[in-house]
Each structure stands twice: as C-alpha cells, then as structure tokens.
Amino acid sequence: MDELQRLSTSKGAERPELGELFENVIPHFASYWKDIGAFLKIPPEDLRVIDKDVPGNCKECFYHMLDIWLETTPSASWSKLAEAVESATKAERMELANTEILLKERYQNTRFTGPDEEIWPLWPDKPELFTSIALVHHKNKGKSTKAVNAMAGFRRNGNISTMPNVLRRSRLLSLRQNMMRNSTELTAEYLAHKTINKNIADIFRPTDDLCSPRVILIDGAPGIGKTYLCKEIAYQWSQGQILTHKRFLFLLHAHDPRLQSLKHVKDLVALFCDFKNEETIDMIYWHIKETQGEILTIVLDGYDEFYGGLQNDHLLSCIIRCEILPKCGVVITSRSFACGSLCGQADRRMEILGFTSNDRQDYIQRALEKNPDDIARLTNYLDSHPTVDSLCYIPLNLTILLQLFTENDRNYLPQSRTELYKKFVDLTITLHIIKDEKMYKQPQRGDPFKGSIKQKLAQFSYNALRKAHVVFSFEEVSRVCPEIVQNSGRTIHGFGLLQATQHFTTNGPTLSFNFAHSSVQEYLAAYYIQSLPDDRQLDLLRDTFWDERYLNTWIIYVGLTQGRSFAFKHFLSGNQFSITSRLFREFHIDQRILQVKINRLRLFQCFKEAKNETMCKSVGESMQNNQVDLSGETLLPNHVVTLSFFLTQSYLLDWEKLDLSKCNMQDVGCGILWKELASSAKSKVRIKVMNYPGNKLSALAAPAIANLVQSCETEELYISNNLFGDEGAKKFTSHLSSDTSLKLLLMDGNNISAGVAEEIEQELTTTTSLHIVGITSHQLYVRNEPGDDIAEVLRCYTALSKFSMCNCPVDVEHLETILDLLFKNASLHTLHLSHIGLDKSMVKLLVTKLSSLRCLSDLSLAEPKLAADDVIDNISVSSTAKIAIISANKILARHSTYLEIAKFLRLHSSIRVLEIPKCLPQEEQFVDSLVTAIGAASWIQEVDVSQNQLGPIGVQKLAKAIKDMPGLKSLIVTGPAIIGHVGT
Structure with a gap:
C-alpha cells in the first residue's frame, strides 16, 4: 500500500501503463479485484465474464479487469486507482486490526487455568517464575542429515532416546547434569559452545548470518516449564515486548483434538479466531496467504502430545517444512524423546534447563520468606537427600515439594520421585474433600471414599495413557468418574488433579480437560498398573517398558511395588514363558539387559526408586564382575545418586574397580558421589581402582576427587585427560592427605604446566604410599618399588x-x-x-x-x-x-642441576670424589649452585672443577666453601678463566 501511495503522490493524474500496474499493483491487491472494479465502475457483467473465463486466479482476473478499465476509461489515473484500492482494503484493514486486538486481549486477560489458587498458591503459573528458567541455545552449524538427527539424542530424565545408525560421539549432550551448579559456572563452561539466556526476546534474535530463525525447537523434561514458556511468549507478544513485526500469534496445544482435522490455512484461522462470518475468515486467510505467513507466528506447545504423532501431510507439518506459508514463524516445544524428526527443519534448537542451584534457592526463599527457619530446614533437608535434590531442578517438582512442606508434616517429606507424587496426589484429594465439605456442607467422607476416587482416576489415567490421550471431553471424564462431576452444571473440579482449558471456536467457547500435569497422569497410571493381575502386568512390561513414552510411568511403578512385583522380576529374568507357568523362582537379571547401555540406565533408575536390596546386590555383583560397563555413559546427577546407591546398598564392601572413563559425569557428579559414599551409614565402601579419564572434570571437582580417594581407600586413581589445569592440580594435591593409601596417580592431559608439575612432584614426596605419579603427558x-605396573603405565605414554x-x-x-x-x-x-x-x-x-x-x-x-x-x-x-x-664413592657432573646434586650429597656421606669438569658456564646462578653442591658435604676428599669458567668471583666463593671441608685432600681448579687469581 505504501508503494501505491508513493506512485499516486508522484504521478497523480498520469495515466498508468498496464505493465506498471502488473509490476506494482496486481501482485499485492489481486484478492480485492471485484471490490476495486466496483469502485472503478466496471460493469458487473464484465466482472462476471472475467470471473467465469479465469476462475480461481485473482491475479489474472485483476489483470483483465484493469485492461478493460484502461480501455474504457479515458480519465484513468494513478490517484483514482489508489482511491479505489484504499476503499476496497479499508474494511479488511479494520478487520485485521480488530483480530490483532482480539488476540492480544485474549492473551492479556484470559487466565490460563491451573490448580486451585486457594489450595496451591505456589503453583508455577506465576509471572515471576520464568525469570528462573534458563534456556540454552545449541548452535547447529552445517545441518547434515546424520548430525541433525543426532540432535534427537536428547536426554530425558537422564536417558538417551534411541536413534538408529547414529554414532554416540555425534550426539549432543544435554545440560541437565549441571542443574546443581550455579549460573556462573554454567555460563563459564558453555559460553564457547552454547548460549544461556533467561530473556524470551533472545529466543528470536537473528542468527550469526543475521537471519531471523523461522522454526525454533525447544525441548525440556516434564514439568520444566515448556507450557509456561509458551504462555509467556503469547503474553509478551500481546504487550508489544517481542515479535512486534508479527500481527498475529496463534498459541496451539498439541493435545487439542481439533488440531487433528486441520487441512488448510483457512481451517487454522477458523479454529483459532472467534469470527462470526465466513467473509471475515476469508479476509484473514487471504492476508496471511498473500504475505506468505510473514505476519504470523505459530506457537505449538507439546509436540509429543499429538495423538499418533504429527503426520507428514498435516497442515502444521507442511508449514514447518516451508511447503505452505514459508515466512511463517514457528515455535515448537516438546519432550526430548519425541522431537528428533523436527531437528532437520529447525533453524534453532533450545533446551529449557530449569532451575540452577541459585534459582532454586531464590525460589525457596521467595516462597518461604515469612519464616526464615523453614528456609534453613528445607535447604538442609535437600542437602541430606540427594535423590530428592536431584529432582528439584524441575520447577514442578520443587513446587510440589514446597506445597508438601507447607501443608504436611515437615519432618516426613518424600525421599524419592514416587513418594513425591504419591504425597502430592493424596494431599490434593484430601484438601479438596475438605474444601467441598466446607462449601457444600457434605458429610465427612473418609479414606474409602478417597481411595475410590484415586482408583477411578488412576484407571482413567491408564486408559488415556495407553491411547496417548492427554486431553479429554466432559463426557469421557463423567462416564468413568461420576463422583468428581458436580451436580450443578457441567463443571469438573477433579479434586485438584484435573483442570479445565477453554478453547474458542466458531460455535463459541468450549472446555476440555487434562491432568494438572502429565507427570501426575503418569503416576496415577502406574498406581493402576500395580493393581492389575500379574499376567496383565507382565504383558504391559514386555510391550512398553523400553518405550521412552512410558519411562516415568515404569519408574514410579517400580517405586510403588518396591521391585517386589512377581511380574517385574519375571520380566527381568528374560523368561519368555507365561507368568502362570511359575518357572521363575529366584531373582535374576538377564545379563543381556545389563549389557545394553540405553536399557541399563533406565533400569538403574527403576532399581534406585525401588530401594530393593536384592536388586542392588545383583547389580552390584554384576558391576564388580565387570558385567556392567559404565564407561562412555553420560551420568546425570540422578544417575550418580543411583550409582552411589548401588555401591552403598549392595553390601559388597570391597570393589576392585569403578570404571567411569569418558562418562561425562561433570564436576557436580563427583561432589554427589563423594557425599553419598562418605555419608553412607550402612557400609564403608572401599574401591581399589578409580578410573575417571576423559570426564571433562574441572578444578571444581578436584577436592571431591581427593576426598573420594581418601574415604574409599583407593590405591589407583586415573584422572587423565580432564580439565583440571594448574589450579585443579594444586587443589587436588592440597586436599590429598599425606596418609592416603594411593599408590598410583595418573593425571596427565590436564593442561598442567611443567613448573606446576615440578611443584606437585615435590609436594607428593611426603606421600610415602605413592609409587607412580604421572602429572603431565x-x-x-x-x-x-611399584612392581610390574611400571611397564603397564609406560605403554600409555607415547610422547x-x-x-x-x-x-x-x-x-x-x-x-x-x-x-x-x-x-x-x-x-x-x-x-x-x-x-x-x-x-x-x-x-x-x-x-x-x-x-x-x-x-x-x-x-x-x-x-x-x-x-x-x-x-x-x-x-x-x-x-x-x-x-x-x-x-659408590664418586660423582661426575656436567651442566647438571647442582642443587639436586647438593640434595643427594646431604643424604650420602660415602661420596668421596666430586668431578664437574669442562662444562660450567660463567653465569652467576650456576656458580652459586656449584658452590652449594661442593659445600654440602664436609667429607669430600677430592674436587675437580678444572677447565671451567669460574672467574675471580666464582673462585672467591669456592674458597669460602672449602674452608669447612677438613677432609679435602685434592682441589683442581685449573683453567684459563682463573689465571692470575690463584692467590685468591
């Protein structure tokens, strides 16, 4: 429109040329051709003929109409055409502006429903929460098919999603192992490779080549803030804080069943905008289409919640692939395991980190600011319970813990993931029953009623999970759980576990229902599964246990049953017979399961949750017998806690070797491992060999490694090829006790300078147990006397x-x-x-x-x-x-470090002859070293320093040194440099 106005101003009454119109007007205003023609007084019969002759092609129709106008109107001019276009587009501009206002008002004023505000005042649907959710921008250069697909190897709760034909080394590592580190540490370590942001506007910043990212993929664990992020993006757009060049923003939830039927952009407009007539929908649709989507951003929340997955021919898939609306911006959030197929289309991938240690502490202080004693009590609790602490980088989990802490017995808090959700669900149902009794004056309802509600919700959750449903209609819920439907009106409160979401359609607003969070649904599904008969449980285990989508459910299931379920033990044994055959009698883990790394990490989380001593002992024996190889794994905090649990609970006190080579355990993992092993009340774990090379450990981990060696009475330690540097090397040796049992220490490849290596060597001389020390490469x-180990170690050194x-x-x-x-x-x-x-x-x-x-x-x-x-x-x-x-009685030295000779002389009084001929340079420092060496032993009988360059000063110093050598019989100092100074 601006270009047309410019032409109208500059040319005014000039008569347009058809070629000029074709270039400057027709491409931009073709969809209005009938309205423009009516304004220009083109006969209606001509417009009908044109429309009939050129059906469905607005540009061609507009072209023929303008041709007729120029032929039949002698007074045709640029200003007249501009007036016609202005009139024709005025209604649309008003409708577009009204639509933009409508969307912004919706995001400003419509509260996204969540759990009952009165009961859960700390629920993380708060404006200030997002400031504590860190986003990590993973740079993706040169998106080859294999490299991009490898990005799908995200970690979900510490597990690697299976990606066929992708090398492990090409998978990008998640940052969730760093959740217990503070922001400064994270920023320093990842600055060179990844950018950490807490500002939503940074999500949309141009890339290195100054191009704005079109498709942005954001992944994160359950409960980490993906949905909240989408709401915040919509809110900030409505406030004019971000995406100011976008007129429209559509916030879509993948679990909305209406998305399944989308086939055309017009369907999307009709679904999302509350329009009263078809003409308005057409108007918005044509404007979006004519701009190729440049005025629109689509925010798609919960890609993993699409029923049956997002098919290739779906409208949204076509938009993502640029086949439709190639300039439309798209933001997609998803759980990590489901978004691998999107990586090839994404211009930017980001990961929600959740709370760092600083963020978590700030959130606790803000929530409990009225009672400082509670802050200290909860902080101490987390410090003493690493399992729970390792879950609290997820805002949802920390919020649940805070609710339990403020509402429940503060001395009896959850100690596992299963207990966290169990207490949350039970407390929520109880609080809502109490609320109902106060509101409706209903009679007291005890545990049987609460148990019935929980069981029916659990069955409903399980059935929905099996169908991959996370959103439900009113009829679905009321049919399965009639007790939770209020008698007055079509409303559901779901005892705090179900929530309503409002949608807008052409038929008006409607409601759908979903659980307060998917993790709650997964807990309830696990609760139902453990109540099924053994054969049903076994069938489910075989069908879905290794499916990433069911990971959280099965971890909680094992936690609920404490690993004692006959079906689970039968499943672990690898026995393929029916459970009714009862062929399985004793607990046994099929070694094939333990040897598949992707499966094993998932299984270990289940064992940890179960706290089953028999399982721990079995795993411990397998690890000790080298049947479990952990090298090359990525050990997140919850993995390290799990590993520590096996080490301390398996009742195998003496471990030959703990091999964590190239595990990418990170600094925080070392701290957790030491804390867990050192604080074990059940056993004193001794580990003869610790192998940590290639773990990217920095100076921050050095004290923890030294403490681990001390507490586990370790004899061999391999920490080569880490990132200690001089600072880490010094920290390690300063924390290493002089009475350590360490015999072998290799820490080469840590960027330790030669000078610091010499200092450390001298410092370690007081550690009498150390036999082999490799400080640099x-x-x-x-x-x-280290024995035959010398040769084995030497084979590792090639330079x-x-x-x-x-x-x-x-x-x-x-x-x-x-x-x-x-x-x-x-x-x-x-x-x-x-x-x-x-x-x-x-x-x-x-x-x-x-x-x-x-x-x-x-x-x-x-x-x-x-x-x-x-x-x-x-x-x-x-x-x-x-x-x-x-x-035996003689030293011959040339150019050597004479201070070292002096040290040797002090220890060996049998030396009688000292020869240092023909090599001493004249520099004063070497002369001093020589004199120090000679004066170190009064028992020396012969000194030969002939043919050197002592000079007069050196001779004087030598003369002073030999005054205290009463046994000296022969001194040879001849040489050209001392001629004329013999008298000295």
Whole structure:
C-alpha cells in the first residue's frame, strides 16, 4: 500500500501503463479485484465474464479487469486507482486490526487455568517464575542429515532416546547434569559452545548470518516449564515486548483434538479466531496467504502430545517444512524423546534447563520468606537427600515439594520421585474433600471414599495413557468418574488433579480437560498398573517398558511395588514363558539387559526408586564382575545418586574397580558421589581402582576427587585427560592427605604446566604410599618399588619427555622392557634413574640402550652400590648434555642441576670424589649452585672443577666453601678463566 501511495503522490493524474500496474499493483491487491472494479465502475457483467473465463486466479482476473478499465476509461489515473484500492482494503484493514486486538486481549486477560489458587498458591503459573528458567541455545552449524538427527539424542530424565545408525560421539549432550551448579559456572563452561539466556526476546534474535530463525525447537523434561514458556511468549507478544513485526500469534496445544482435522490455512484461522462470518475468515486467510505467513507466528506447545504423532501431510507439518506459508514463524516445544524428526527443519534448537542451584534457592526463599527457619530446614533437608535434590531442578517438582512442606508434616517429606507424587496426589484429594465439605456442607467422607476416587482416576489415567490421550471431553471424564462431576452444571473440579482449558471456536467457547500435569497422569497410571493381575502386568512390561513414552510411568511403578512385583522380576529374568507357568523362582537379571547401555540406565533408575536390596546386590555383583560397563555413559546427577546407591546398598564392601572413563559425569557428579559414599551409614565402601579419564572434570571437582580417594581407600586413581589445569592440580594435591593409601596417580592431559608439575612432584614426596605419579603427558615419576605396573603405565605414554625412577629395584629383563618402552618416545630428553639395583652386568645393557637416544639432554644415574669406574668409564654422553652419574664413592657432573646434586650429597656421606669438569658456564646462578653442591658435604676428599669458567668471583666463593671441608685432600681448579687469581 505504501508503494501505491508513493506512485499516486508522484504521478497523480498520469495515466498508468498496464505493465506498471502488473509490476506494482496486481501482485499485492489481486484478492480485492471485484471490490476495486466496483469502485472503478466496471460493469458487473464484465466482472462476471472475467470471473467465469479465469476462475480461481485473482491475479489474472485483476489483470483483465484493469485492461478493460484502461480501455474504457479515458480519465484513468494513478490517484483514482489508489482511491479505489484504499476503499476496497479499508474494511479488511479494520478487520485485521480488530483480530490483532482480539488476540492480544485474549492473551492479556484470559487466565490460563491451573490448580486451585486457594489450595496451591505456589503453583508455577506465576509471572515471576520464568525469570528462573534458563534456556540454552545449541548452535547447529552445517545441518547434515546424520548430525541433525543426532540432535534427537536428547536426554530425558537422564536417558538417551534411541536413534538408529547414529554414532554416540555425534550426539549432543544435554545440560541437565549441571542443574546443581550455579549460573556462573554454567555460563563459564558453555559460553564457547552454547548460549544461556533467561530473556524470551533472545529466543528470536537473528542468527550469526543475521537471519531471523523461522522454526525454533525447544525441548525440556516434564514439568520444566515448556507450557509456561509458551504462555509467556503469547503474553509478551500481546504487550508489544517481542515479535512486534508479527500481527498475529496463534498459541496451539498439541493435545487439542481439533488440531487433528486441520487441512488448510483457512481451517487454522477458523479454529483459532472467534469470527462470526465466513467473509471475515476469508479476509484473514487471504492476508496471511498473500504475505506468505510473514505476519504470523505459530506457537505449538507439546509436540509429543499429538495423538499418533504429527503426520507428514498435516497442515502444521507442511508449514514447518516451508511447503505452505514459508515466512511463517514457528515455535515448537516438546519432550526430548519425541522431537528428533523436527531437528532437520529447525533453524534453532533450545533446551529449557530449569532451575540452577541459585534459582532454586531464590525460589525457596521467595516462597518461604515469612519464616526464615523453614528456609534453613528445607535447604538442609535437600542437602541430606540427594535423590530428592536431584529432582528439584524441575520447577514442578520443587513446587510440589514446597506445597508438601507447607501443608504436611515437615519432618516426613518424600525421599524419592514416587513418594513425591504419591504425597502430592493424596494431599490434593484430601484438601479438596475438605474444601467441598466446607462449601457444600457434605458429610465427612473418609479414606474409602478417597481411595475410590484415586482408583477411578488412576484407571482413567491408564486408559488415556495407553491411547496417548492427554486431553479429554466432559463426557469421557463423567462416564468413568461420576463422583468428581458436580451436580450443578457441567463443571469438573477433579479434586485438584484435573483442570479445565477453554478453547474458542466458531460455535463459541468450549472446555476440555487434562491432568494438572502429565507427570501426575503418569503416576496415577502406574498406581493402576500395580493393581492389575500379574499376567496383565507382565504383558504391559514386555510391550512398553523400553518405550521412552512410558519411562516415568515404569519408574514410579517400580517405586510403588518396591521391585517386589512377581511380574517385574519375571520380566527381568528374560523368561519368555507365561507368568502362570511359575518357572521363575529366584531373582535374576538377564545379563543381556545389563549389557545394553540405553536399557541399563533406565533400569538403574527403576532399581534406585525401588530401594530393593536384592536388586542392588545383583547389580552390584554384576558391576564388580565387570558385567556392567559404565564407561562412555553420560551420568546425570540422578544417575550418580543411583550409582552411589548401588555401591552403598549392595553390601559388597570391597570393589576392585569403578570404571567411569569418558562418562561425562561433570564436576557436580563427583561432589554427589563423594557425599553419598562418605555419608553412607550402612557400609564403608572401599574401591581399589578409580578410573575417571576423559570426564571433562574441572578444578571444581578436584577436592571431591581427593576426598573420594581418601574415604574409599583407593590405591589407583586415573584422572587423565580432564580439565583440571594448574589450579585443579594444586587443589587436588592440597586436599590429598599425606596418609592416603594411593599408590598410583595418573593425571596427565590436564593442561598442567611443567613448573606446576615440578611443584606437585615435590609436594607428593611426603606421600610415602605413592609409587607412580604421572602429572603431565610428558613427565612420569616412579618410586618405591611399584612392581610390574611400571611397564603397564609406560605403554600409555607415547610422547614422554621426562622419566624419573627412584628406589625401584629391577632385574635385567625388567630393565630392558622399561628401556625399550622409554626409547619408543622419540622426544625423551630427561632420564633420572636412582637406586634401581643396577649392577655391573646391567651396565652394558644400559649403555647400549642409551646410545640410541638422540634427544637425551639430561641424564642422571644414581647407584651408590655400584663401583665408580663401572659406570663412569662406560657411559658416554654428548658434551652438550647435562649429566650426573653418582656411584659408590664418586660423582661426575656436567651442566647438571647442582642443587639436586647438593640434595643427594646431604643424604650420602660415602661420596668421596666430586668431578664437574669442562662444562660450567660463567653465569652467576650456576656458580652459586656449584658452590652449594661442593659445600654440602664436609667429607669430600677430592674436587675437580678444572677447565671451567669460574672467574675471580666464582673462585672467591669456592674458597669460602672449602674452608669447612677438613677432609679435602685434592682441589683442581685449573683453567684459563682463573689465571692470575690463584692467590685468591
């Protein structure tokens, strides 16, 4: 319209050309051609002929009409055409504006119904809640089919959805394992790869190439805030805070059964807008279509709740794929397991994180601000119950816990997921019964009535879950549960567990019903399943246990039955016979189940929920016998709690090995594991070998790892290839007790600098139990008789530059193996051997091997029991190399670190000869080191520092040093640098 106004202003009374009209007018106003023609006084019979000759093509009709107008109207002008268009479009513009106002008023004024506000004042349908829900933007560059499909490997409550033909390493990791970390830690770690937002406007920000994302996919766990996010998007649009360029926003709920019948955009407009006539619907439809959807955003909540899934030929599928309305914006929320097929179409994928530890504490303080004692009591409770704590990153779970805390016995709070929902459902029904009695003065109704209501709701939930239904009509609910239907009017309160949602149709508003949350429906379904006969339970287990959609239901089912259900034990045994055969007698887990990683993690959550000692013992034995391999898993907080539970409850106190290599356990997992193992009241768990390489652990985890080693009496620790850095390495060693039982420590690949590695080596010398220490990938220290482990460790090092071995007696065969492995490291330049039991027969072997080392620049060999000449006369090293050979009574050193020689001299009074010829540079620091070394032993009889460059100052310092050496018989200091200074 703006372009037409400009032409009208600039050309005014000029006569248009048909070509100009075709280019500037026809594409934009074709749908109004009849109204424009009537204004321009085109005869009605001509309009009818045109419509008949060119049916269904507005642009062609408009073209022929304007051609007739130009031929029959000598006074045709741009201004007259603009006036006609203005008149024809005025009604539509008013209708469009009214529709926009209607939608915005709906989102501003219509309260989204939730649980009874009077009973549940803390329910998370509050404006301030969203500020505590973090969104993570996963950057998706180069969306190849495999890489994009791999994005569907999201984690739902800690489980990996099955994606065929996708490598594990290509799956993107969920961030939910970080829910117990604060916002600062999260931001620092993921800034380079993912962007964390709490501002809804950031969802729609342009991408790196300055393009606005058209399809945005947002996933999250049940109860984490997906529906609330959709409501908030609609509300902020209505307030003009976001998407100001969009005239319309349609908020759709996937569980709405009316969506199933959508075939055309016109159907969508008719469904969503409360219009009185077909012309208005057509007007909105044509405007949306003509702009290719650019004025519209569709927010689709709960993609996973589509009955039977969203089919490829469905209208919404076509819009997502750009086949219809290619400029329409689409926001989709879903549980993670269901949205894999959408990843290929999404321009942006985001994940709702829920509460970080800081958010959670803020929410608790806000809810309990009137009673500070309650804040401290609830915080202490969560600290002492990691299972419940690990669930509270989900706002729904934390809100339920707060309601139970404020309404129930504060000393008897839930200790598992099952108890959380059980107490919530029971308390909600009870409170609503009490409310009904006050309102309607009905007689007191006791537990039998409450149990009957719960059982009927449970049966209804189960039947709906089996059909993948989450929304119900009034007739469906009243038919199954007549007790919860009020006698006066067609209303349902559902005892706080069912809620009503209002929809708008062309026939007026209507109501549908759904449970307060899908997790409540899943709990009730599990409650019903455990009441079925064993054979029915077994059939259900076999059909749906590995189905991601039923995960929460089965975890709660096992929690309700505490794993004692005969059907469940029969299912775990892998027995395919009918349960009525009773062939299964004792508890047994089919090893095939435990060896399939995707299944195993799900199963472990069930065992944890059951707290069944027999199951724990069986799993513990399988883990101890290496029948369960956890390496390569992603261990979220609830997984770590589960693992800790097995370790402490299986009554197997001594564990040979806990292998969590490349598990991506993260820092918080180490803290949970240590807290759980250290606080176990039932047993003292001892783990001989802990294997944590490649877990991306940072300096934050270092203290927890040190404490774990201490509390579990660990002898071998592998924490290589993590992210400790210098800070983490220092923290670890500072927290490591000097009386630790640790014998082997490998922490290479942690970006530890050489200087810090030297400091740590010195600090660990007080830890007498440590035999093998690998601090960097280039430095390895072996001492105190570690046995054959030396060779095994050496095989892991391919780029070794420094190797030290002290107090480790070896035989010829063992020495040859070690040297062969060492010399495969082409970059080895430092070799320190001390007290390795080298005898005269082994010297030749050593000399032969040393001759093949081209990069060796620092050699130190200390073997006091060996005769001096046996070593010194046979070993020849380049004159440019540092060398220190210490035998029974003689030290030969060149370019060496003389402070180290000084330390050795202080410990060995048998040394009589010290030779440091032809190598000392003139720098003062080396002179001082030399003098310190010579002055370290008063018993030295011969000192040879000939052919050096001591200079006058060095000679003076040497003279002072030998004054305290009464046993000195021979001092050779000749050389050109001291001529003229002998008198000194």
